[in-house]
Amino acid sequence: MNDKQPLGAFIEDGQRYRLTSPTELPNADAFLWNAAMMIQATCRGYATAQFMQPGPAKYAHGPTLAAKTFMQPEHPYFAHHAGRFFYVKDHHTNTLWSAPYEPTRMPLDEFRFEPGLNDLRWVLRKDDLEVTLVLSLADDHPVECWRVSVTNHSTHARQIGLTPYFPVGYASWMNQSGDYDTKLNAVIARCVTPYQKLEDYPKQKHFKDLTFFAADKKPQSWSARLQAFEGEGGLHNPDALQTGTLDNQAAIYECPACIMNFEATLKAGATEQWTFLFGPAEHETEIAERLAELLPEGKIEQPLEQQRQQLKDTLSNTCIDSPDTNLNAVLNHWLPRQLMYHGQSQRLTTDPQTRNYLQDAMGMAYLDANQTRTALTTALQQQQSSGQMPDGILLEGATELTYINRIPHTDHGIWVILCLQAYLNESGDAGLLNKMLPFADGSEASIAEHVDRSLDWLLADRNEQGLSYIQQGDWCDPMNMVGPNGIGVSGWLTQALAVALNQWAELCRQTGRQTQADAYTTAYNEQSTIINLHLWDGDWFIRGITDERRRFGTKDDDEGQIFLNTQAWALMAGVASSDRQPRLIASVQERLQTPHGPMLCAPAFTRMHEDIGRVTQKFPGTGENGSVYNHAALFWSAGLFAAGENERAWQVIRDLWAFDDDERFLRRGQLPIYVPNYFRGAWHQFPETAGRSSRLFNTGTVAWAYRLFVENLLGLTGTLNGVRVTPFLPKDWPVFSAKRTFRGAHIELTVKRDGSLTADTLRCNDEIVDGFELNDLQAGQTYRLDYRVSG
Structure with a gap:
């Protein structure tokens, strides 16, 4: 490897990042998306891709049938994981290696993984052969576009073989196969998405159950048989590549793969280029359409250039020039890019959780306020006339709520006000408040009254002390056993309601609704008194009270003594008195702060607490159980800014990225081109893994980070x-x-x-x-x- 280069650095004016080792950060990755799909690829070639039909689906799988689930943190990789691999064989030396790095894992003379804003690029060199891979996406179809070149840097001619190997994996126990279509010059894998219920057939009838791999040049040979290709040599040295030619055989009810072999003789200094397309389709006609759009010379550049221009137009809205050039790259390019992904893709779901949907829309207000307006009106039309917001928002093509959206939560109305405040800050469009919108159950009212009813519902959904009921979760989804019997309450939601009341009272005052402003100001003042009377524990605010009327998040607890959110939102709400504010800040610094940011709670739970819920069953330091959960960390930053603790608040934001600390960079195992939903916590309990990134880029953190960048920095x-x-x-x-x-x-x-x-x-x-x-x-x-x- 070329150890003269730094391990990682921003290049091209911050619009691309370069990693120079496939082994120091083996799981380092980057992602691309368009209107129809998303792909997350590692520096070594493993990949996870999803497309919408209308819900999320995959077109490349592992070799075993996987459960259908949402994107998971700390995703594990293994030899037969789905990926995009290119074997390179030097016939003169009989050397076999692979690009980007897997599956052969042969040492390279040079390795550069260079994700950009609109494409992913690898530049690899071994024995004077240079391989460049560039991955981009079609504009509005689920198609991967690969441009591959091999350059001979030696002084003599070289005869090489290039063998793309794109496994499709085990997609169906009902029907799976693969074959080569001579007319399309494509290996096509086929399956039937498994089902058993009669009513599922019409839903799946037009699924994209074909996976195709097409090339702009005819291969010398091909194979669709994964197991036969691998043989006894394993993927690091496949039997099929030892014989010199592939078997030209179809996969007949066996795990298919898309494999082609191309032979080329390169003169000294010469370059050979190929273009490949990979993606799902419903039928051969659709494949032919994609090939006609993208395979002819120069066509593949057109959607890429459109994407570049769209991103440039959006990101040029705001830019900073500070002494920290790495931070400039993040704030000017990568953070708003990740925010765009959230706002445009809805995290690849047709029923986003209401809380997520509205916070993503809140962030989009600073890039494209029109998208925020659309999201607000979409969400409010699914509100009940009682004021209750749904657990999820049904988007086009969705007919029912799924996953966590089937679990009753009580906080969703809070995010309406926070999202609306951001929209009005950016647009000044106070007239929106007068727009009439229907409720989900029939009647209609102005948006201002929709918000009134949302707050009124939240005010009514409190116990006799004025504390907000939690049911089976609030912002913390897995805190599901605190209040299922209708008694347990959320300290955080009680504070969040104070934040919403305060913001809405001020907006009502500014827009001439003085009666409502007075009423909600009174409610806010009462809420402040309630919070201080019932939730203070001496040095911090408690997290809640269970159905059994047990206070938790207190000094008396051996686990989960202190929670970050009830300290952050106390500051955001302005309810902590002048003597209590420094005490809770000191408690966070002492008990929750780590070199990677503040933990969500501490000590992390190590056993099940049946009056709190499944959050206590998560491994200590992961997810909501004591990780550095970046979404909550940004709440803390917002609270510190509100309290005038600007330097502390800024440090929380800076801790999101490890530019100038090699130890933290290696420990996190992630490039600083996106913000993950968490870094491992439980810093005192498991210091050896603290700081490790979840590598999950779906997170509400980005909306808050960008808002704090614009409004506070x-x-x-x-x-x-x-x-x-x-x-x-x-x-x-x-x-x-x-x-x-x-x-x-x-x-x-x-x-x-x-x-x-x-x-x-x-x-x-x-x-x-x-x-x-x-x-x-x-x-x-x-x-x-x-x-x-x-x-």
Whole structure:
């Protein structure tokens, strides 16, 4: 390996990342998506892909029939895991190796895994042969587009064999096969999605049960037989590649694979190129259509260029230039890219959980407020006239709620207000509140009244003390045994209701609904009293009270003594008194803080607690059981910002990425191009695994991280009439600048520290601005802001 290069670094102005070893971070990965699919591929070639029909499905599987489930954290890989592999055989030396790295695991002279914003690229070199792989996706179809080149860097001609091996795996016990179609020049694997109920047949009749692998050149030989290809040599040295030619045999009710062999003679300095397409289809006609669209020379570049332009247009909305170039790359490119994935794909489900749907939409307000408006109106039309929000939102093609959305939770109404606040901050579209929308059970009301009813339902769904019922979960889905009997309450939801009441009261006041503003302000004040009276435990707020009326999240507990969320939301709600606020912050620092961020709870549970639920059965330090759950960590950051603890809040955000700490980088095992839903916690109990990434990029963290970036770091918070400018300058930065397009106006912001000042100042186009607010911004105009930080 070339050890002169750093193990990992951003390249191409931060729009691509380079990893130079397949073994130091063996599970390092990246993902691509389009309107129809998503693929997550590792640096070594393993891949997991899903497409929508209308729900999520797979077209490449492992060799055993897998249970259908949602995306899992810390996904394990193994030799026969689905992947995209290319065997390279040097006939002169009889050497066999594979790109990107699996399955042969042969040492390479050079390895570069270079995921970009719109494609994944590998550059590999061995014995003067260079192989470049580039994966991109079709624009709106579930098709992988592969461009492969082999270059001879030696001084003499080389005869090589290239054998793409794309396993399809065990997709069906009912019907599976594979064969080569000469007209389409494609290996096509076939199956019938298994079913037993008669009523399932019409639902599956038009499924894409074919998986095709097509090439732009005719292969010398092919095979669809996985087991015969592998033989006794194993995937690291397949029998079929020892004989010099593939068997040209179909798979007949056996695990199929898409395998082709291409032979080429390369002169010194010459390059040979191939294009391959891989994906699902309903029938051969659909395959022919995809081939006609994408295989001819130059066609594969068209959707890629469209995707590049769309991403560029969206990401250019906001950018920062700070002393931290790695952070610039993340905030300008990778974080908003991950946010776009959430907003556009709905996490590849047709019934997103209401909480997730609205928080993803909240984040999208800062990239495309129109998408947030659509999401809000979609969600509110599925609200009951009582004000209760559903557990999931049915999107186009969905007919029923699935998975966690069948479990009753009580918090979904909270997220309506938080999402709406972000939308109004960005758009100033107060007129939306007057828009009439139907309820799911027939009547209709203005959006403002929809929100009123949501809060009224939450206020009614409390016990005699004013604490919010939890039923079978709140934000913490697996906290499912606290309140199934209708007695248990959630300390977090009680606080979150205070946050929502406070925000809505202010919005009502700003929009002329004074009666409602007064009522919800009174409710907020009462809620604050309730929280301090019933939830304070001496140094922090407790998590809740069970059906058996046992308080948990207290000093008396041996496990789960303190929970992060009830401290974070106490700060966000502004309910912690001046003497209690420093005590709860100190408790978090002492009991929850780790080098990787704050843990969700501690000590992590090590045994089942039947009055709390299945969260206590999760392995200590994973998921909601004491991990550094980044979504909750960003709640904590938001709470710290609200409390004026800006440096602490900023450090929580910085801990999401390990740029300049090799030990943390290696421990996490993940590239800093997306934020995972958690890093392993239980730092005191299992320090040897603390910090390991879940590598699961579906997370509400990104919406909160981007909102805090815009409104708290840049300090550009929209109002109904303009924008409030209150940036935060980290202590180790002397200056930063940013550009943002806001309601069509162009803001150019410079933030500097000035030791001669005793108070912060703001100038706009060289004129002093009193009150740090700009009103009546004009679209197309440029506003040059100079913000000076005192001290």
